[in-house]
Amino acid sequence: MKIKKEELIERLRELSRSGYNYLVKITAVDYIDHLEVIYFIRNMQNKKEENVRLDLKNGESLPTVIEIYKSADYYERELSEMFGIAIEGRDVKRLLIEKWDGLEAPLRKNFQWGSEYKSG
Amino acid sequence: MLTRINVGPIHPSTHGVLRLVVTLDGDTIVDVEPHIGFLHRGVEKLAENRMYMQSESYMEKIDYVAPMAYSDLYVAAVEEAMGIHPKERAKYVRLILLEFQRIASHLLWLGAFCNDLGQIFTMFMWTMKDRDLILNLLQDVTGSRMFYVNMRLGGVSIDLPPNFEEHANKLLDYLEKRFKDYETFLEKNPVFIERTKDVGILKREDAIALGVTGPVLRASGVNFDVRRDYAYYVYEKLHFIPQVQTKGDSFARYKVRMREMKESIKLIRDALKLMPEGDALGMPIKLISPPVKESEVIVRRELPRGEGMIFMVTDKQRPYRLAIRAPSFINLSALRYIAKGARYADLFSILGSLDLVMADVDR
């Protein structure tokens, strides 16, 4: 299901009310000119799945869905770290790579591989 | 007065490198904040720069307690992308090896869990001894002790040796006896019951909202198992039954895993009986892989730690994007909610009952 960024919260709320209450994963794909964000959600009653997709322009931010799905917490933090997507409406701390020497968003296609480690 | 303690990153019972910032009020936990990422090495990025079958070895190192489960997940995703179906015998062979891997993983968990509860390695040594026997059996099949890399497109790299069935049955009989011993040893110990019952309760609604998977989800009363609900291989034919408990405490999680091991024994026995003769060998690894048919693949597998999922956007020779849903990652995020209000001594028993592999969390 392809939706627009503005209607994301609304659609997810609708879906979660209709039984799709389990968030499997949030991930993104970098298509260089734009990003595609995918929400995999599941209905735990009848085990049906739904993918909610939306396109993001480079540098655009994403609204948080943490009020609808509690488990979105870690996935959003991962997303913001690995793809450099800013999350609106919540404080996203750096998650995976602590003490990282200045290189951003490793899962973007324009990512430069890291430098050698300097001790001391 | 609130005390803040920093546990880790290197601590005897965090099972890897995990830093927890614990806020205590007396002996009661007010807040736990996990800091992760100490083992991050960018598997997803590395896989984007490898040929399809080159990444299998990387996948095994994501979860080093049950490596074969991950390689199976990845190879299944590649198979689906290329439209290859595994051979009939290969399905059985894979199922048997995977269930053995699951028993080995749960055994390690059981030992480590008792260790977290404060035993001085006794249960740990016992389970490690039994786990070693399973690893020896898998070594007989694949030639390697830990990282097997034996899944191939459409089958496995080496078929089961001729006397495998005999060895496996002997081992299963032994394990069944041992599990009975473990159950009496633990469940008749009042201190063990006291430390696990009504500790770290995760209710059904919370479990779904927090998105936990695997034995943790099933211990909270949600009847969901990928092996039944997205049946793959021959689980449907073997009448697989998921193990469910309703209470959602540490004891329920222990019970689910214990029952799962027994269920695995049953599955292996049935599979050994029903296994057809024939060929189980897959394609040898070549640099140029067969043509890719699908542009996007979603594959799910029940790993020992929970539901694993691979979402792969394909390219000609290598994945364009490989997203892995790691069960430990999401189970760890539930720790904060479970541990709130518990005693400090119970923090590690709760952490242990979630069965985390830190490399799986960080990827």
Next chain:
Amino acid sequence: MNDERFENAKREMEQLVVDSLKNYKAPVGAFFTNLKEATRAIASGTIRWSRKNSLWPMQFGLACCAMELLDFGSSRIDAERKGYLLFRGTPRQCDVMIVAGWVTKAVAPEVKRLYEQMAKPRYVIAYGECAVSGGPWWESYNIIKGIDQIIPVDVYVVGCPPKPENLFEALMKLQEKVGGKVED
């Protein structure tokens, strides 16, 4: 005559006298010095023997190889036979640090700190390909290519993962080093 040169010669002369006095042994004192040296030799021999026979590893696992490290301690290999097993969680009371697993940029300072917290004499074993050279993660952006970039390593064990028996052999090699059979 150059005053400076003269001063230097004078100072050298004085130094010579002081040195010779330092090495001078009175006939009665010689007995006690010899006795002192003998006791010192016996004591150092005992200490070396005890250090050699009681190498306590730290309870410290990073990644995959930690699984084999567990196996090393458990009943099949039983590292306690030679006194290798008394895993202590705290670095203050340990002798050997077995780095089992890959070391990321985030964890490197912690490893270094742990090494500095250990009491001397302390030894390090790089266990597994990742700790030796970065191993399969050589190309990763977040991995240190070998822990010898941050701490000194005594024994390298290669393999991915090496079998627990290899670790046993490594510790025996370390014993030889501690016992003084192998030069540094």
Next chain:
Amino acid sequence: MLTDSFGRLIVEVIAIFILIVFFDYTFGWLERKSIAKAQFRHGPTYVGKFGILQNLADIVKLLAKENIIPKNADKLVFSTVPLLLLALFIFLIYLLPFPDSLGIDISVGLLAIFVLLSFAPLLIFLTGAASGNKFSLISAQRSVIMSLAYEVPLILSVAAVALYAGSFNIADIVNSQAKIPFIVLMPIGFVVFFIAMLAELERPPFDLREADSELIAGWLVDVGAPYYAVALFVDYTRMFLGSLLISLLFLGGWLGPYLPGLIWLLIKAFVAAVVIVIMRATTVRMRLDRLMRFGWFWLLPLAVLNIILTFMLFVK
């Protein structure tokens, strides 16, 4: 005459110290071996015959290692209190009577021992609090809180023994067990005493102070290697004291046929110690609040019941 008694005193002091070292060393070896056997292992085998020299190597190595005193620690307290703790336990063993009129025989020995024994948690608290580490601090708190749970039942169960024997003198208590040892006469009292003693000895399931999986090493986290050797010595001396008390108060002490009294006493002490070690190998750790509940709701009523029963059945 003064020189004569003074000479005897010195001989006694040395003899008992040798006894302590002998027990500590043998028990340390026995503990490692028996735990290894429980875990399908062999334990130390290479260093000396049957690994008998393993502990010697460990101790010498620990003493020869660098001593680290952390910057945040209170240096004076941190470096003297472990030694005080060791001195306390050794002194307590000197207060016990041994057969063949070895040791001091004071009339209120029992009282003196249990009063002094309650200082141990405080000394542990001091070490833990002085090291300036939060894990040690938690361990120190636990040590004091724990003592609330077991001290009262411990003393009450001992009181029943003193009531029956009609004396606070331990030699008298042993002699009053000439016919039947107290373990048969008051089994409830023995159980309470044994459990409370386990807690006093910091043995599983009550090893809350030195909880490896939670607090890394409890009050010993920042203790340097030489002081860890002292702590091991403290641990085993405490074990000796505990098993001696168990055998003196409940198992009939040095009374027994054929063999000399000292041998009987040591045999009984070793049996008590090995039972404690087997418990250590099998059980998991209790929680602090559960321990408190257990102490006050189970041990205390049982101890009181034991006193009442003793009073009604035997004393009247």
